Amino acid sequence: MAEKSFKYVIVGGGVAAGYAAREFAKQGVQPGELAIISKEAVAPYERPALSKAYLFPEGTARLPGFHVCVGSGGERLLPEWYKEKGIELFLSTEIVKAELAAKTLISAAGETFKYHTLIIATGSTVIRLTDFGVQGADSKNIFYLREIDDADKLIEAIKAKKNGKAVIVGGGYIGLELGAVAKINNLEVSMVYPEPWCMPRLFTADIAAFYEGYYANKGIKIIKGTVAVGFTADSNGEVKEVKLKDGRVLEADIVVVGVGGRPLISLFKGQVEEEKGGIKTDAFFKTSVPDVYAVGDVATFPLKLFNDIRRVEHVDHARKSAEQAVKAIKASEEGKSIEEYDYLPFFYSRSFDLSWQFYGDNVGDTVLFGSNKPTSPPPKFGTYWVKDGKVVGVFLESGTPEENKAIAKVARVQPPVENLDLLKNEGLSFASKI
Ligand SMILES: Cc1cc2nc3c(=O)[nH]c(=O)nc-3n(C[C@H](O)[C@H](O)[C@H](O)COP(=O)(O)OP(=O)(O)OC[C@H]3O[C@@H](n4cnc5c(N)ncnc54)[C@H](O)[C@@H]3O)c2cc1C
Incomplete structure (x- = not known):
């Protein structure tokens, strides 16, 4: 297959990629200079919508409505926008091999992409219960939510299991948002998590008490201090029950698991310096490899305000880190310098x-x-x-x-x-x- 060559390549087509593309356009990019390679079939969109309005039965969000950069009040970048700017979007294209020393990426279909400057924006993947060998975790109608395809499958199941029972495994923000949308879709909802209260990484007991009480008043059953240790399925292979460690068994037509994510950096293992589970960068999102930048969920960067080095899985940081990296790339080409990234962590959630x-x-x-x-x-x-x-x-x-x-x-x-x-x-x- 013919080799394709670009001045700039962004691997990953999520939030950070979309905001990086807009910044490239602002700074000036020539047609044919920039390519975005994405495993997903659609142009970059605002991922947080997937666990919110995308799943609503009414007032539903659908593409092209939530392409980046509407989430921050900006212009909506439709596929035509990329075309007009001469930015190539390679969709449904998964990179399976990266050779940073040779500045080469190889796709699952065997295409070779060459670049001068690479931005790694591969985001995170969900942690699956099958990863831990949980019995029955591969049954049908057990869902995870990261990409639009995942959300579409969940919507199909919600339609098929009208007024059925949903069990949400995990009490983080994804679990809380999904618990709410499942209820709004008229499912009978139970939530299960091992911690003493929901969102324990951020919430205090007092904060959590509000949300748990609010959810209980909406008719959501909250089961804390235990975990799902197995699932039973019917003769069609569809999940029927969730077995809990404390011996209880919950009936389920749909299970949604939100037990966390992990940054997708395996392509670059051994080729780039890592820190705190991510790719280590400086305040300009430059990695240890020349001409390679990492942004969004995968970057472990200096958080100046706290004099610390952190990895942040928030949409606001995905947007801002992408813009910072592009500004830094452009400035270095012109022999200029820019201010260091000075991020104030910001996180939000919405439900009901x-x-x-x-x-x-x-x-x-x-x-x-x-x-x-x-x-x-x-x-x-x-x-x-x-x-x-x-x-x-x-x-x-x-x-x-x-x-x-x-x-x-x-x-x-x-x-x-x-x-x-x-x-x-x-x-x-x-x-x-x-
Ligand atoms: C359901 C959901 C709800 C969320 N809600 C909120 C919220 O309310 N508030 C908040 O602050 N944050 C929220 N987040 C987190 C936020 O969306 C992420 O922090 C943000 O999307 C990270 O941007 P990113 O560009 O680094 O990664 P992503 O947006 O995940 O994009 C990564 C892209 O890379 C692609 N990719 C990965 N590997 C490859 C490969 N090998 N080849 C080609 N393409 C590849 C993926 O398919 C994906 O398109 C939510 C996340 C999810 C999943």
């Missing part, structure tokens, strides 16, 4: 009519403000994280745009606090005056 945002770091003492009673109408509460006498992180449920801007500013400025009781009493007004 709830919507929360978190900025900063969740370390140190916590101060809950507002009422976290699941029945308080309308819900408005939050939490400050205070470390070494400074506010370093803020969480807020149902903030207005101004309030969310205010908490972002607090997390960035890290104002000092002397008295945690005072901070609790001041609540959101503390953030509003920073």
Whole structure:
């Protein structure tokens, strides 16, 4: 097969790839210079929609409605946009081999791609229960959610199992969002997770108590402190039961598993320096290999604000890291330099009519403000994280745009606090005056 050669190649066609393409276009890219190679069959889209409006029975989101960059209020990049710019999109094309020393990528179909500069934007893959040999985990109607194909299969099952029973395995944000959409689709929903409360990596017990209470009031059954250890299937191979470690058995027509992800970096193993499970980069997303950059979920980068090195699996970082890498590539070509990446971690989730945002770091003492009673109408509460006498992180449920801007500013400025009781009493007004 003929070899294809580009000045820039982005491997992976998700959020980071789309925002990188827009930045390339802004900075100036000649037709034929840039190629995006994606395993998925569609142009880059805003992945968070998959566990939200994409699964709604009404007001459903469908492509082309949520192609990047609508998620951040930008222009929607339709496939024609790439064509107009002379950016080649190789869709349904999986790279199965990368030879960084030879600047070569090889696809599953045997195509060879050469590049001068490579941006690795392969994102993450889900952790599967079959990876741990969980009995019956390969039964039909057990789903995972990462790509649009996964979401389409889930939608088919929801239609086929009308008013059936859904078990959500995992209590992270994906589990919580999927629990909500399953309920909205009129399924009878149970959620199972081993931790003492949902989203334990971010939520405090007080924050989680609100969401667990809210979900319970919506009729969702929450089973904590145990895990799914096996599944039984009917004669068609379709899942029928979820067996829990504590001996309980849950009936299920659909199981959705959201137990975490892992960055997709196996193609580059042994060729590039790694750190904290990702590809190590500098503040410009340059890896240890010349002319190779890594962005989005796969990058472990210097987080200047916390004087730390981190990997971040949030859409906001995927967008911003991609833009930073492209700016750095273009600047280095012109012998210029740009500012180091100075990221303020930002994460959000939405389910039912709830919507929360978190900025900063969740370390140190916590101060809950507002009422976290699941029945308080309308819900408005939050939490400050205070470390070494400074506010370093803020969480807020149902903030207005101004309030969310205010908490972002607090997390960035890290104002000092002397008295945690005072901070609790001041609540959101503390953030509003920073
Ligand atoms: C269902 C869901 C909901 C989410 N909701 C939120 C949210 O509410 N808030 C938030 O902050 N974050 C959310 N995230 C996380 C966010 O979407 C990711 O952090 C973001 O998509 C990362 O962007 P990325 O470009 O690094 O990877 P991705 O967007 O995952 O893109 C990677 C792309 O690379 C392709 N690829 C991988 N390997 C190869 C290969 N070998 N060859 C070719 N192509 C390849 C993949 O098919 C994919 O298209 C959510 C994620 C999921 C899955």
